Amino acid sequence: MSQKTVKFIITRQNSPETAPYQEEFEIPYRPNMNVISALMEIRRNPVNSKGEATTPVYWEMNCLEEVCGACSMVINGKPRQSCTALIDNLEQPIRLEPMKTFPVVRDLAIDRSRMFDALKRVKAWIPIDGTYDLGEGPRMPEPKRQWAYELSKCMTCGVCLEACPNVNSKSDFIGPAPLSQVRLFNAHPTGAMNKAERLNAIMGEGGLASCGNSQNCVQSCPKGIPLTTSIASLNRETTIQSFRNFFGSDK
Amino acid sequence: MAGSRDFFNRRLHSLLGVIPVGLFLLVHLTVNHFATRGAGSFNKAVNFMENLPFLIVLEFLLIYLPLLFHAIYGLYIVFTAKNNVGRLSYFRNWMFLLQRVTGVITLIFLAWHVWETRIRYALGQTELNYDMMHDILSSPVMVVIYLIGVLSTVFHFANGLWSFMVSWGLTVSPRSQRVSTYFTMIVFLALAIISVRTIFAFI
Numbered sequence: 001m002s003q004k005t006v007k008f009i010i011t012r013q014n015s016p017e018t019a020p021y022q023e024e025f026e027i028p029y030r031p032n033m034n035v036i037s038a039l040m041e042i043r044r045n046p047v048n049s050k051g052e053a054t055t056p057v058y059w060e061m062n063c064l065e066e067v068c069g070a071c072s073m074v075i076n077g078k079p080r081q082s083c084t085a086l087i088d089n090l091e092q093p094i095r096l097e098p099m100k101t102f103p104v105v106r107d108l109a110i111d112r113s114r115m116f117d118a119l120k121r122v123k124a125w126i127p128i129d130g131t132y133d134l135g136e137g138p139r140m141p142e143p144k145r146q147w148a149y150e151l152s153k154c155m156t157c158g159v160c161l162e163a164c165p166n167v168n169s170k171s172d173f174i175g176p177a178p179l180s181q182v183r184l185f186n187a188h189p190t191g192a193m194n195k196a197e198r199l200n201a202i203m204g205e206g207g208l209a210s211c212g213n214s215q216n217c218v219q220s221c222p223k224g225i226p227l228t229t230s231i232a233s234l235n236r237e238t239t240i241q242s243f244r245n246f247f248g249s250d251k
Numbered sequence: 252m253a254g255s256r257d258f259f260n261r262r263l264h265s266l267l268g269v270i271p272v273g274l275f276l277l278v279h280l281t282v283n284h285f286a287t288r289g290a291g292s293f294n295k296a297v298n299f300m301e302n303l304p305f306l307i308v309l310e311f312l313l314i315y316l317p318l319l320f321h322a323i324y325g326l327y328i329v330f331t332a333k334n335n336v337g338r339l340s341y342f343r344n345w346m347f348l349l350q351r352v353t354g355v356i357t358l359i360f361l362a363w364h365v366w367e368t369r370i371r372y373a374l375g376q377t378e379l380n381y382d383m384m385h386d387i388l389s390s391p392v393m394v395v396i397y398l399i400g401v402l403s404t405v406f407h408f409a410n411g412l413w414s415f416m417v418s419w420g421l422t423v424s425p426r427s428q429r430v431s432t433y434f435t436m437i438v439f440l441a442l443a444i445i446s447v448r449t450i451f452a453f454i
């Protein structure tokens with residue numbers, strides 16, 4: 001009796017310095033499998049499709065419910081989370097690759113430090129620490145709260161950077177995610193006090209202006225974040241900010 | 252970091268694409284369209300342009316320098332992208348690629364076009380009139396080259412208007428960006444019809 005199987009072609013890499021290579025796997029099918037449970041099966045029995053023993057494929061995961069972003073990889077050409085990639089919905093052989101926009105650590109694991117560096121650079125936080133209690137912040141109008149909440153869903157997964165043609169080794173573009181965070185923190189009534197600082201940060205090298213409007217980010221974001229609306233809105237804000245910078249302003 | 256060179260150059264590139272280069276394109280296509288009313292009309296219109304006061308200053312300030320900046324910085328932008336329509340074949344990603352491809356085609360075409368008309372005229376090798384274009388377009392190969400070059404330029408301008416409106420924050424919401432897609436594609440079709448009719452008027 002022939003058993004139903006799942007075929008994988010996985011792009012692997014032993015260390016950040018070594019060359020990538022492909023390895024094929026064929027594992028027994030189980031109902032309701034996702035890419036992570038398949039990778040766990042390979043880890044349990046690390047034998048490739050030629051029947052040779054090999055090292056287990058390395059990847060990262062955490063929440064297993066698409067809220068942490070750690071398991072992001074390129075699946076059949078599209079960057080997405082592997083924990084929500086159901087085998088039944090994927091064409092076989094399933095191709096897994098690391099998101100090469102980031103430095104590869106090992107196999108499918110990547111180093112997303114650049115995203116956190118970008119968040120620091122654009123000051124994606126609200127300074128509230130002072131020498132005395134600042135008290136409660138002002139309330140936010142409900143319609144604004146609703147869209148700001150959507151922006152706050154970003155899990156820094158890096159999918160939008162991987163999808164963007166302008167984020168690559170030839171460019172220093174920080175990518176859509178940190179830009180959208182600037183819009184989020186500028187929308188907050190307390191955060192708005194540091195609006196100009198954040199706008200000036202994204203008017204720096206590799207900032208907002210490096211966007212070329214391919215709009216792949218908004219198509220790819222697993223959280224449905226309106227990244228291109230954020231970018232266009234920031235384009236408007238920075239236009240005004242550049243006039244303020246040039247002519248002077250009391251704002 | 253405030254208002255870095257990157258930001259300034261990119262916004263300047265965007266602005267120059269519309270003002271003055273895009274506006275000049277519209278004037279240029281309009282004047283040439285007189286060819287559809289016969290050689291006499293065309294020659295009169297060209298003669299008017301040729302005799303504008305301070306012509307060489309106007310040409311440098313409104314055409315050559317802005318176009319040169321837009322083209323050189325445009326090439327830099329083209330080479331900093333890593334296109335991925337193969338993996339992510341969304342409409343806007345295709346337009347992103349086409350904007351870059353038509354930019355490069357336009358650059359090659361314009362270099363040839365400026366040499367063949369303006370520079371040869373300046374060197375006294377040709378007159379600027381209906382017959383010059385009639386001679387150029389008497390070769391079927393040149394007709395094809397002109398069709399490709401002109402359609403690519405017109406597409407680049409129309410789709411560029413779309414991204415110009417995003418780059419300056421004029422169209423922010425998804426709906427406004429969708430409406431401006433329809434609008435700019437109508438601009439493309441209108442300019443395409445005008446310029447193709449003009450080309451055939453010289454044959």
Ligand code: HEM
Nearest residue numbers: 212265268269273322325326328354355358411414415418
């Ligand atoms: C008749 C000549 C030309 C006109 C009217 C024109 C017009 C425009 C306009 C209006 C834009 C939109 C700006 C924006 O996105 O904000 C644009 C973008 C662009 N142009 Fe041109 N252009 C011309 C020639 C060229 C040439 C020769 C190149 C050289 C390769 C070029 C390369 C580009 C590129 C790469 C963009 C995309 C910029 C981006 O997405 O950020 N253009 N052009």
Ligand code: SF4
Nearest residue numbers: 154155157158160221
């Ligand atoms: S914006 Fe979306 S795709 Fe980009 S990092 Fe955040 S969650 Fe991921």
Ligand code: FES
Nearest residue numbers: 062064066069083
């Ligand atoms: S493991 Fe957290 S998003 Fe997949």
